[in-house]
Amino acid sequence: MKNILVTGGAGYIGSHTCLELLNSNYGVTVVDNLSNSSTEPLRRIEELTGKKIDFIQMDIRDYRGLCSLIKEKSFYAVIHFAGLKAVGESVAMPIEYYDNNVYGSLSLFRAMRDNGLNKIIFSSSATVYGNPETVPITEDFPVKAVNPYGRSKLFIEEILKDIAASDSNWKVVILRYFNPIGAHESGRIGESPKGIPNNLMPYITQVAVGRLPELNVFGNDYPTIDGTGVRDYIHVVDLAKGHLSALDNIDRLDSLEIFNLGTGRGYSVLEIVKAFEEESGKKIPYKICSRRPGDVALCYADASKAKALLGWSAKKNINDMCRDSWNWQSKNPAGYCEQ
Ligand code: NAD
Ligand code: UD1
Numbered sequence: 001m002k003n004i005l006v007t008g009g010a011g012y013i014g015s016h017t018c019l020e021l022l023n024s025n026y027g028v029t030v031v032d033n034l035s036n037s038s039t040e041p042l043r044r045i046e047e048l049t050g051k052k053i054d055f056i057q058m059d060i061r062d063y064r065g066l067c068s069l070i071k072e073k074s075f076y077a078v079i080h081f082a083g084l085k086a087v088g089e090s091v092a093m094p095i096e097y098y099d100n101n102v103y104g105s106l107s108l109f110r111a112m113r114d115n116g117l118n119k120i121i122f123s124s125s126a127t128v129y130g131n132p133e134t135v136p137i138t139e140d141f142p143v144k145a146v147n148p149y150g151r152s153k154l155f156i157e158e159i160l161k162d163i164a165a166s167d168s169n170w171k172v173v174i175l176r177y178f179n180p181i182g183a184h185e186s187g188r189i190g191e192s193p194k195g196i197p198n199n200l201m202p203y204i205t206q207v208a209v210g211r212l213p214e215l216n217v218f219g220n221d222y223p224t225i226d227g228t229g230v231r232d233y234i235h236v237v238d239l240a241k242g243h244l245s246a247l248d249n250i251d252r253l254d255s256l257e258i259f260n261l262g263t264g265r266g267y268s269v270l271e272i273v274k275a276f277e278e279e280s281g282k283k284i285p286y287k288i289c290s291r292r293p294g295d296v297a298l299c300y301a302d303a304s305k306a307k308a309l310l311g312w313s314a315k316k317n318i319n320d321m322c323r324d325s326w327n328w329q330s331k332n333p334a335g336y337c338e339q
Pocket of ligand 2: 085200201215230295
């Protein structure tokens, strides 16, 4: 059995990926400092799969801790999710973001190198494309992050390129996620943001469940189908499976490859509201507000490279995404908090 070290595995995307890894007979060790999560999803994944997760509460900036762990276990590869991800917070706290995301990643890469572990899959983001000139976006589009969070992703990508160029034994896969939403179909694991959500879908589900009064739609004067922002929403289970496809193919790939993980189809905010209302039977009251600073009008992927090289494509549609988001939120109105 191949053992995978999953950093940030207690988080939203990490937990869904751990579940898929266990179901595909990988061994899973999670390193997470629980700064934005709890061990509850891991407990539920064990329940769902009947398999054990090896959990270590550790910060990835703990180089010595990582070295002893890597020495002790023989990992096949690392999937690196650990990081802070709130754009607004990153503008207010750039030092904390660079320290956690960039320095944390360097600590991990150093511990890997010093202990002969050289396969890594890294969570990057479509945010690195900034305001794209056209859509759909291919991996060779110019990159230009516009906030410290986005720059931390870009810096890590650049560091990984230098590492791969320095030693051809490395295998690096950079996955640029578009907009992950949805939850595992069991409704047992899902997204449980702390405080008021920044992102659209958790905001909508919290309105639906009565935790928030109404949705603020950030702008209806964009050059899009109905004036509201268009994004490429992808079901988190499809996204998780993208990591398995990357793992399965990693040895066949060049030392560094970058892939967009999206569906290739964009939906506006109001289209999402409509699809969510259909799937949940709940009315989502909303009001049109001014644009959110930093937002782009249109962002969706050309995901054909992942299809060609990894044999991966997203399978679930927007109704699946809305249904599963609602299934999770309605079964867990307070997320993991009240468990
Ligand atoms: P999340 O916050 O739910 O998960 C991240 C996990 O990392 C959390 O469990 C947190 O406790 C842990 N963590 C943070 N800093 C750590 C550190 N220094 N040491 C150990 N653990 C640490 O976020 P997510 O939505 O699951 O995102 C996972 C990754 O994907 C992140 O790197 C994020 O930037 C990236 N990403 C997310 C999205 C999205 O919309 N969710 C989009 C693009 C990219
Ligand atoms: C945001 C981040 C991006 C990050 C991504 C995933 C900003 C400016 N961008 O992207 O860097 O990679 O999340 O974590 O924060 N919307 C509303 N009302 C809301 C929330 C969102 O109308 O309450 C709209 C937005 O204007 C946008 C769409 O919904 O058009 C999606 O927003 P969101 O879920 O925050 O994702 P992104 O803007 O793509």
